[in-house]
Amino acid sequence: MAAPRNIQNSSLGAQVSYSPNLSVSPTATFHSPPASGSFMASLAQRAAAKQLKPFNTEDIKILLLENVNQTGIDILKNQGYQVEFQKASLPEDQLIEKIRDVHVIGIRSKTKLTEKVLREAKNLLVIGCFCIGTNQVDLEYAAKQGIAVFNSPFANSRSVAELVIAEIITLARQLGDRSNEMHRGTWNKVSAKCWEVRGKTLGIVGYGHIGSQLSVLAEAMGMSVIYYDVVSLMAIGTARQVPTLEALLQEADFVSLHVPETPETKNMVSNKQFEQMKNGSYLINASRGTVVDIPALVKAMRAGKVAGAALDVYPNEPAGNGDYFTSDLNHWAEELRTLNNIILTPHIGGSTEEAQRAIGVEVADALVRYINQGTTLGSVNLPEVNMRSLTLDEPNHARIIYIHRNVPGVLRRVNEVLGDHNVDKQISDSKGDIAYLLADVSDVKPDDIKEIRDNLEALSSRILTRVLY
Numbered sequence: 001m002a003a004p005r006n007i008q009n010s011s012l013g014a015q016v017s018y019s020p021n022l023s024v025s026p027t028a029t030f031h032s033p034p035a036s037g038s039f040m041a042s043l044a045q046r047a048a049a050k051q052l053k054p055f056n057t058e059d060i061k062i063l064l065l066e067n068v069n070q071t072g073i074d075i076l077k078n079q080g081y082q083v084e085f086q087k088a089s090l091p092e093d094q095l096i097e098k099i100r101d102v103h104v105i106g107i108r109s110k111t112k113l114t115e116k117v118l119r120e121a122k123n124l125l126v127i128g129c130f131c132i133g134t135n136q137v138d139l140e141y142a143a144k145q146g147i148a149v150f151n152s153p154f155a156n157s158r159s160v161a162e163l164v165i166a167e168i169i170t171l172a173r174q175l176g177d178r179s180n181e182m183h184r185g186t187w188n189k190v191s192a193k194c195w196e197v198r199g200k201t202l203g204i205v206g207y208g209h210i211g212s213q214l215s216v217l218a219e220a221m222g223m224s225v226i227y228y229d230v231v232s233l234m235a236i237g238t239a240r241q242v243p244t245l246e247a248l249l250q251e252a253d254f255v256s257l258h259v260p261e262t263p264e265t266k267n268m269v270s271n272k273q274f275e276q277m278k279n280g281s282y283l284i285n286a287s288r289g290t291v292v293d294i295p296a297l298v299k300a301m302r303a304g305k306v307a308g309a310a311l312d313v314y315p316n317e318p319a320g321n322g323d324y325f326t327s328d329l330n331h332w333a334e335e336l337r338t339l340n341n342i343i344l345t346p347h348i349g350g351s352t353e354e355a356q357r358a359i360g361v362e363v364a365d366a367l368v369r370y371i372n373q374g375t376t377l378g379s380v381n382l383p384e385v386n387m388r389s390l391t392l393d394e395p396n397h398a399r400i401i402y403i404h405r406n407v408p409g410v411l412r413r414v415n416e417v418l419g420d421h422n423v424d425k426q427i428s429d430s431k432g433d434i435a436y437l438l439a440d441v442s443d444v445k446p447d448d449i450k451e452i453r454d455n456l457e458a459l460s461s462r463i464l465t466r467v468l469y
């Protein structure tokens with residue numbers, strides 16, 4: 001178990017300063033993040049939110065990488081936080097330099113927040129993944145440091161499903177090749193091995209948010225849908241679950257992968273699986289680059305076993321737009337480019353205006369709620385804890401956030417610390433080794449807050465203590 005962290009910025013975690021003046025700053029709104037338009041925000045506004053001063057909002061430093069959408073930037077700036085924005089991801093050494101200083105980092109799929117990087121993140125409270133995937137973050141290590149991680153679990157699912165539909169037809173009709181030929185000035189009117197998709201079978205591997213959306217769209221085009229998933233899932237429409245990956249590969253004309261990156265899905269489609277596929281079938285991967293063994297794909301395409309493929313994701317992806325996608329990054333890159341009927345896209349499955357705007361709002365709202373209220377609803381690595389907000393008729397209250405090791409006896413000790421005060425409400429939950437406690441304490445004076453915090457900090461179970469008031 002990792003050692004407890006000392007948040008270095010005194011106004012955020014390590015020390016509290018009490019101000020009975022409740023309207024310290026118009027931006028220091030505890031309950032109602034402005035301009036987000038979210039359901040939670042409107043609920044909070046209706047509840048006559050009390051303005052509290054958990055910290056000076058301008059003390060919160062946020063680093064947003066990878067061209068996070070403007071919607072998210074606006075929400076965070078409107079809170080008064082200091083927001084630094086960069087279009088690309090950062091090389092590890094620069095990331096380490098930057099992360100030392102910030103309380104919040106917002107990333108997409110490229111930035112790797114490994115243990116090595118997070119070890120340097122002494123002030124970090126929370127990570128926002130402005131995407132679905134969270135495989136780029138060491139979630140377990142982050143939890144052990146008391147760093148919450150949020151993502152947007154399905155705001156871009158439809159965009160991915162629509163891209164895959166486009167690719168199914170594009171591959172079936174060899175559109176990429178015909179278009180490239182025309183761009184080079186060559187007329188090549190071909191029908192051989194070009195097909196309608198009506199009546200063909202689509203095999204979906206991973207029937208989650210994206211897989212199930214794709215299922216609906218594919219059936220609307222007259223395709224038969226089968227799917228393979230590690231869990232038993234309700235079929236949508238007339239889709240049918242098959243028991244094994246092999247069964248799916250033997251039956252499908254088109255195979256589309258929608259599984260997360262895990263040790264089990266690494267090279268899930270390799271030489272053996274290509275052999276199991278139908279002759280002249282197609283493969284689409286818009287999940288994660290590690291799921292397909294690319295040299296095996298190249299072999300299967302050269303042998304004519306696979307008639308076409310669409311790849312949106314790669315084991316190693318460039319840092320930003322305009323960067324080269326060459327063999328320096330993935331040794332097979334040049335070879336891939338020489339194949340016919342292969343669509344190569346730069347990880348754009350979720351890149352639509354609709355998806356990016358929605359993700360910006362959803363993740364930024366989650367960050368604001370976590371920073372200002374300590375609620376963890378939607379966190380992917382901490383227990384999900386939500387508690388009614390404090391209201392205007394509750395002056396002199398403090399909200400205690402205590403992230404701790406999930407070991408016997410902690411609650412008793414915490415309540416000994418809080419015991420001399422009136423605990424209005426309290427909630428606690430655990431996830432594996434980590435537990436998260438929220439408590440609202442009433443009639444507290446500045447000295448009480450300091451004492452409570454110091455006593456909680458002194459407990460051996462402590463990972464991170466925050467006090468909002």
Ligand SMILES: NC(=O)c1ccc[n+]([C@@H]2O[C@H](COP(=O)([O-])OP(=O)(O)OC[C@H]3O[C@@H](n4cnc5c(N)ncnc54)[C@H](O)[C@@H]3O)[C@@H](O)[C@H]2O)c1
Pocket residue numbers: 132133134153154156157160205206207208209210211228229230231258259260261262264265286287288312313347348349350351
């Ligand atoms: N290309 C893009 O831009 C883009 C956009 C969004 C998501 N993604 C990626 O797509 C993938 C799927 O996203 P989602 O939102 O549908 O996820 P999801 O969690 O909703 O669904 C994943 C499904 O895969 C199943 N699964 C997990 N391991 C499996 C295994 N070994 N074999 C078979 N099934 C397995 C799960 O049970 C689940 O039903 C993720 O990797 C995500 O990161 C890519």
Ligand SMILES: O=C(O)CC[C@@H](O)C(=O)O
Pocket residue numbers: 108109110130131132133134156347349350351
């Ligand atoms: O926008 C991105 O970088 C990631 C898109 C997608 O892979 C996701 O995980 O949501």
